[in-house]
Amino acid sequence: MAVYKRGYQRYQGPVTGHAMRLLAMPRYAWERLMQQRLMIVMLALSCIWPLLCAVFIYISNHTELWSGLGGGVSKMLEINGQFFLIFMNTQATFSVMLAAMAGPGLIAPDLANNALPLYFSRPLTRFDYVLARLTTLVGMLSLVTWVPGLALFFMQVGMAQSGWFGKNWDLGLGILAGFLMWILIVSLVALASSAYVKWKLIAGALILGFFFILAGVAAMINGVFRVDWGSLINPSKAMYSVWCWLMGVETPRGMDVSSCVGVLVGLVFLLGMVLERKLRPVEVIS
Amino acid sequence: MAAPVIELNNLKVQLGRREILLGISCRLGVSGSGKAIGLLGPNGAGKSTLIQTLLGFHQPLSGSARVLGFDCHRNMRAVRERIGYMPESDSFIANMTAVQFLRLMGELSGLPRETALEKAHEVLFHVGLGEARYRTLGTYSLGMKQMAKLAQAIVHGPELVILDEPTNGLDPAARQRMLKLVREMKEQHGMNVVLCSHLLRDVEEVCDEVVIMKNGLVVHHADLEAERRSNKRFVELEVTGDDRELDRVLHEAGADGVSEGGGRWRIVLPQDFELAALWKLLAAGGLHVRKLTHRRDTLEEIFLKAVGHIQHTPGEAAAAEGQEVGVHGGL
Numbered sequence: 001m002a003v004y005k006r007g008y009q010r011y012q013g014p015v016t017g018h019a020m021r022l023l024a025m026p027r028y029a030w031e032r033l034m035q036q037r038l039m040i041v042m043l044a045l046s047c048i049w050p051l052l053c054a055v056f057i058y059i060s061n062h063t064e065l066w067s068g069l070g071g072g073v074s075k076m077l078e079i080n081g082q083f084f085l086i087f088m089n090t091q092a093t094f095s096v097m098l099a100a101m102a103g104p105g106l107i108a109p110d111l112a113n114n115a116l117p118l119y120f121s122r123p124l125t126r127f128d129y130v131l132a133r134l135t136t137l138v139g140m141l142s143l144v145t146w147v148p149g150l151a152l153f154f155m156q157v158g159m160a161q162s163g164w165f166g167k168n169w170d171l172g173l174g175i176l177a178g179f180l181m182w183i184l185i186v187s188l189v190a191l192a193s194s195a196y197v198k199w200k201l202i203a204g205a206l207i208l209g210f211f212f213i214l215a216g217v218a219a220m221i222n223g224v225f226r227v228d229w230g231s232l233i234n235p236s237k238a239m240y241s242v243w244c245w246l247m248g249v250e251t252p253r254g255m256d257v258s259s260c261v262g263v264l265v266g267l268v269f270l271l272g273m274v275l276e277r278k279l280r281p282v283e284v285i286s
Numbered sequence: 287m288a289a290p291v292i293e294l295n296n297l298k299v300q301l302g303r304r305e306i307l308l309g310i311s312c313r314l315g316v317s318g319s320g321k322a323i324g325l326l327g328p329n330g331a332g333k334s335t336l337i338q339t340l341l342g343f344h345q346p347l348s349g350s351a352r353v354l355g356f357d358c359h360r361n362m363r364a365v366r367e368r369i370g371y372m373p374e375s376d377s378f379i380a381n382m383t384a385v386q387f388l389r390l391m392g393e394l395s396g397l398p399r400e401t402a403l404e405k406a407h408e409v410l411f412h413v414g415l416g417e418a419r420y421r422t423l424g425t426y427s428l429g430m431k432q433m434a435k436l437a438q439a440i441v442h443g444p445e446l447v448i449l450d451e452p453t454n455g456l457d458p459a460a461r462q463r464m465l466k467l468v469r470e471m472k473e474q475h476g477m478n479v480v481l482c483s484h485l486l487r488d489v490e491e492v493c494d495e496v497v498i499m500k501n502g503l504v505v506h507h508a509d510l511e512a513e514r515r516s517n518k519r520f521v522e523l524e525v526t527g528d529d530r531e532l533d534r535v536l537h538e539a540g541a542d543g544v545s546e547g548g549g550r551w552r553i554v555l556p557q558d559f560e561l562a563a564l565w566k567l568l569a570a571g572g573l574h575v576r577k578l579t580h581r582r583d584t585l586e587e588i589f590l591k592a593v594g595h596i597q598h599t600p601g602e603a604a605a606a607e608g609q610e611v612g613v614h615g616g617l
Binding site for chain 2: 003004006007008009010011012013014015016020021024025028032109110112113114115117118119120121122123124125280281282284
């Protein structure tokens with residue numbers, strides 16, 4: 001029978017589990033994000049560098065293509081931690097730009113249209129809501145970070161001689177762990193900005209500003225006080241130091257890895273606090 | 287025995303430094319009975335805070351609140367699975383069509399994907415938004431948004447629907463439609479309804495039970511139907527002719543009357559006293575009726591008494607005068 005003829009009937013059948021309900025939010029968000037042309041263009045641009053890296057890996061593993069170029073080139077074409085570090089740096093930049101485009105549309109419209117009571121009157125907690133929004137961003141950023149990163153790693157494993165994986169297996173773990181930490185930070189910054197500012201455009205600018213302004217302030221502190229520890233307040237630099245450690249590359253001067261991890265954990269805590277404070281079903285004025 | 291829809295036990299809620307609910311205890315409704323509970327009170331009485339506490343938005347300072355037998359704080363998820371909530375203010379996702387919005391809300395409440403889509407269409411036709419269901423919610427008029435809010439509250443077929451000012455901003459026709467839908471929800475679909483409204487007529491038209499709050503306390507809780515029945519019916523009468531015997535005649539018929547002079551009378555009728563019998567009495571006494579007003583206490587009068595604006599409802603006042611007449615044998 002046609003729906004309009006049937007009339008309303010109360011649903012009394014089985015209900016889905018908690019995980020399925022949670023996943024409904026990222027699914028809808030991805031659907032909407034993929035309808036944006038700019039987002040598709042940005043995702044396509046983010047794939048260019050991994051493709052170039054894949055070509056590089058192919059060339060470096062086919063000695064017959066560059067055997068006549070001498071030993072210096074051989075050293076330059078080596079696939080090692082430094083190579084993956086460069087890959088990670090580039091993709092991290094794209095991930096920030098993608099987060100700046102996708103992040104503001106996740107929470108800001110819910111706040112602007114007072115939609116939070118509708119979510120929280122359903123069997124969802126604030127933690128569930130943040131988790132669902134985080135899943136949206138983490139899922140999307142994964143496409144341009146650790147997924148191509150691991151694909152390149154395994155491509156190298158497949159093409160290199162058998163001893164390469166034994167010597168460099170930790171690079172794969174480093175790529176995964178390093179990128180997961182990074183996209184967690186970027187996603188939380190995006191969500192916190194989106195929760196703090198109700199206007200999407202300003203929230204997007206805030207996300208970009210967060211990384212660029214902090215980098216500027218860090219450089220200023222280093223310059224004025226003639227120190228190195230100023231870079232600790234630059235989350236990108238702190239993360240870079242952790243990546244260097246994970247990839248077995250020398251860390252930048254004055255950047256102790258444990259301090260960097262501490263700074264990043266503190267940042268996650270702070271961003272969590274912002275979300276906890278802003279995402280309430282009703283505003284209480286004390 | 288079925289659990290009460292709402293059970294409050296010395297519930298205290300503090301927001302910031304201010305205590306909003308000051309220890310409320312009451313049991314309202316019976317789950318599965320398909321009855322509506324009206325929540326009334328002046329601004330700042332604590333109605334919204336109570337609703338939000340029932341939804342688990344606020345943690346009680348002390349005491350407890352249970353909905354359909356589940357503790358609102360400890361079993362928040364179980365409570366929220368069973369209720370639908372229509373907030374007072376505009377709440378929607380602007381760039382979604384009504385179908386997408388309701389489908390998402392249905393899925394978040396636990397409906398399987400296909401069922402959620404089916405129910406979204408079904409409920410949109412039910413609330414009269416069938417033709418506009420593919421329009422984005424941001425383009426809806428205020429009345430349409432109210433209907434969309436109602437639709438999202440019932441898309442998953444909850445046991446209890448909490449409606450916060452559902453007729454706000456509606457024109458008279460849309461208001462009637464909204465009230466009709468609320469009546470259908472309880473009468474045809476067996477849902478329990480909590481209706482929070484400033485419009486006493488809305489509550490009077492729809493609700494079976496009413497709670498009146500003031501300054502964070504419940505000042506009046508009554509079964510509305512029983513309240514109406516218990517209000518003595520009274521008649522304001524104006525006659526011409528010799529009415530000296532009327533007091534005795536009324537007394538013999540079981541009614542109490544008070545003469546106000548000039549042929550004006552106030553008469554309290556017993557519950558089973560038909561108005562036609564009064565006409566017969568007056569005709570038999572040779573009295574000509576110039577004016578006869580037959581009325582009961584309205585919810586507004588009950589409300590005004592509960593919040594302290596009047597001391598007695600007109601019905602109570604007339605009853606008191608009637609008793610006085612009985613004692614003193616007339617004025």
